[in-house]
Amino acid sequence: xxxxxxxxxxxAMFPMAAFAQVPGAPETDACRASGLIALxxxxxxxxxxxxxxxxxxxxxxxxxxxxxVIKAIVIGEAYIEKQRTGKPQNFLCILGDxxxxxxxxxxxx
Numbered sequence: 001x002x003x004x005x006x007x008x009x010x011x012a013m014f015p016m017a018a019f020a021q022v023p024g025a026p027e028t029d030a031c032r033a034s035g036l037i038a039l040x041x042x043x044x045x046x047x048x049x050x051x052x053x054x055x056x057x058x059x060x061x062x063x064x065x066x067x068x069v070i071k072a073i074v075i076g077e078a079y080i081e082k083q084r085t086g087k088p089q090n091f092l093c094i095l096g097d098x099x100x101x102x103x104x105x106x107x108x109x
Contacts, residue, residue: 027058031074031093034101045082052077052088069097078106 032049039046056076063070078091090107 025058026099027072027074027093027095028053028056030095030099030101031091031104032078035078035091035093035104035106038104039080039106043082046080048081050079050081051091052079056091068102070102071095071097071099080106 028051032051036046036049039049053076056074059073059075061070061072072095074091074093074095076091077088079088087108090105092103092105092107093101094103096102
């Protein structure tokens with residue numbers, strides 16, 4: 001719950017953020033790849049993660065959470081492919097300097 005408040009607070013602190021739909025953007029690709037690796041570590045049945053590019057938004061920012069530089073936030077819907085077809089989940093990814101993925105969250109709520 002504390003992390004959720006941190007993320008909500010972080011997004012609220014970015015008044016100069018620019019929203020853009022950017023299919024195939026480097027941020028989107030980095031978040032998808034990082035999320036897939038993390039999911040496979042927890043569940044070997046995960047085969048792939050695909051992002052719904054119609055729902056994905058890349059928010060470019062230039063801010064910090066404490067001493068951590070935040071450069072972009074990717075928000076949208078993702079499909080996690082297991083042995084059967086999955087339903088869409090909410091997807092949030094925070095990137096720092098040089099496109100480093102700092103946090104990736106998948107939520108079905």
